[in-house]
Amino acid sequence: MGRKQAIIQSATRLFAQKGFAETSTAEIAEDAGVAHGTLFYHFKNKRGIIHEIFSMAGDVYLRNLKSVLARQNNGMEGIEAIIRFNENYSRDHIQQIRIFQRFFPDLGNDADPEKMLLDSLKQQVIDLIRKSLETGAADGSIACAKIHETADVIHSLIFGITHMNLMESADTPALTEEAIAFCRRALTPGGQDCQRV
């Protein structure tokens, strides 16, 4: 593995453990087994490191999520799959997720290139949720009047669960299953008239 990869790996672990601001570049270099200056040969600055991590992680997340979605049979299954995928991915890539969640609050101004990266990722996830809702509305597996807002609601729910996951303050597999059941009840057409509200 090249030095650049070693740096990315170490940085990922340390940012996840201690946060971005709390991790020094000297620490990353030492952990990666390279000279301090080497960091700044491969990356413009400290932020450049996290930028690369974000960019790579976002790509993997989206690619995997899409491949999972492609295997679903109808809209409701899609929604289920998205929620469950997030749970699984969070467990398998806990460090990446932790960095994402840690970094969100530091992203103040909209010009921030990292904020743009994360915003774009979020928007793509919301779009996939929306597409599943639309598919479900078409194939009859989902009854939903306000697709736009409902997509936001589901995304909020997923985000909140992920947060609980990171805080280790709940049995998240169970939480995820209950969230799916919750959505099913809210979205399944049937005795309940979802237009009513």
Place this chain on the structure above:
Amino acid sequence: MGRKQAIIQSATRLFAQKGFAETSTAEIAEDAGVAHGTLFYHFKNKRGIIHEIFSMAGDVYLRNLKSVLARQNNGMEGIEAIIRFNENYSRDHIQQIRIFQRFFPDLGNDADPEKMLLDSLKQQVIDLIRKSLETGAADGSIACAKIHETADVIHSLIFGITHMNLMESADTPALTEEAIAFCRRALTPGGQDCQRV
């Protein structure tokens, strides 16, 4: 207003705007119009300032939320009230909320006194959600099999909405209303058999 209050006020604004690590004690002192050293007369250290902010803010949030809940007529109304209260409170106390959200990810180890404060606050909110679910189950306004998990789901949803709010990436009043509708559909007994899942 005494010097201590001035410090708390300035710190609240600055922490909300720029984050904890990014705000220097000198900056707080200048903004508050006191000498730098005065901060350390009133607070043990920088962390002591945010501790006091958290502690006060949590008290206000909970007291207000409880007083709102006391005025509801049944369990389902309670759930609605909690979600809506969070929206209103977030709007009115945006700085406090922003500090909470900003600080969460920095709280790593469980021994952390600020993490304990926030955990306790979260737990109390979840308890209030649970109590409303139980009330609703008793008064017939809610059909819910797994109260414990459902409370976590709703809390996750609220947390996610608050996050969207802070990121200013959604029309949150509309999002809140749709979330309430979503919960209503998921929780209202009726044609839909909520035991089924």
Place this chain on the structure above:
Amino acid sequence: MGRKQAIIQSATRLFAQKGFAETSTAEIAEDAGVAHGTLFYHFKNKRGIIHEIFSMAGDVYLRNLKSVLARQNNGMEGIEAIIRFNENYSRDHIQQIRIFQRFFPDLGNDADPEKMLLDSLKQQVIDLIRKSLETGAADGSIACAKIHETADVIHSLIFGITHMNLMESADTPALTEEAIAFCRRALTPGGQDCQRV
């Protein structure tokens, strides 16, 4: 002597000896016998130190020059006094002069606050030369057709002599006396018609 004065003194000596870029802040602090951080308590940054040195030195130079000029009897004596004053001042404040001369070339863009300081100082000296030329033209001690340009010529001459002085590449007291004689010949009215050119 307070710490701030000690810093200024050390910085003056070191900047004169080695130049601005070549002197590190750590070096200044050590020489002044203060902690490294103390520099940045008293000055915004490294440039702030040289700014203060410039500002103080320029004031002293101008004040002294003006007081010398006030004691002259006519315009030609004024020109002589200016050239001689510069020689004496350079000898007595060799460090200040060295810093000035060293710093000039680093001052690129006009927005530079230090460049503005130095430009203003230079302009004031040129104005004093011009005033002496005008006085001399009025009192008959000087014959000069183009006062504006001649003032620039004399200032260039003074600047060049100061430079030679710093480079220690000439016997400058003798050079100064010859420069005065040179100017006398060029400016004294008489058999030579200075309009001619």
Place this chain on the structure above:
Amino acid sequence: MGRKQAIIQSATRLFAQKGFAETSTAEIAEDAGVAHGTLFYHFKNKRGIIHEIFSMAGDVYLRNLKSVLARQNNGMEGIEAIIRFNENYSRDHIQQIRIFQRFFPDLGNDADPEKMLLDSLKQQVIDLIRKSLETGAADGSIACAKIHETADVIHSLIFGITHMNLMESADTPALTEEAIAFCRRALTPGGQDCQRV
């Protein structure tokens, strides 16, 4: 153009623009379109680059100046030609001149090989001035008692004008013409007795 020439060209431009210390070797390499390491193949170190620039520039300056001087008819014309040559050369080789002027102050100790280069150049120019003065004294175009000191005075004047030129703080063509007139008045024999002083 070979790589070495490209490096020299880029370095000349950058040193003139930003100064020696402020220009990094990496910057020069990039500007020249060669690899960073290539610099150190062609030059011993960073200083070696400026040494070559100085050496070449000094040669050109002197050769041209001498060729101009050869075409003058008497001593006074020689002095005029030197002053005017400097103005023209400065305008045409502004970068070279800027590097010279920028570098002078950094040359502290006499052992410095670059200082020796510049000192030698300066001495040769002064010698040429002196020779013109002597020629003029012989051919009757100049009246000058102290040739040695006067040569220094004229060199100082030229240096000062060049500095004004670089600082862009005067209309230097006009300044140059006035300086020539100034020298004419000071040096031309006539009604004025130059022995007198």
Place this chain on the structure above:
DNA sequence: GATGAATGAGATTTCATTCAT
């Protein structure tokens, strides 16, 4: 001849905290 990855020494600056007054 030429490259560019890697280095390590050092530079400037920030900042929470202390303490004498």
Place this chain on the structure above:
DNA sequence: GATGAATGAAATCTCATTCAT
């Protein structure tokens, strides 16, 4: 109670130079 000068540890980043290829 309050101050603010002073500190020193640590952080980010720069950069001339080396060297294996």
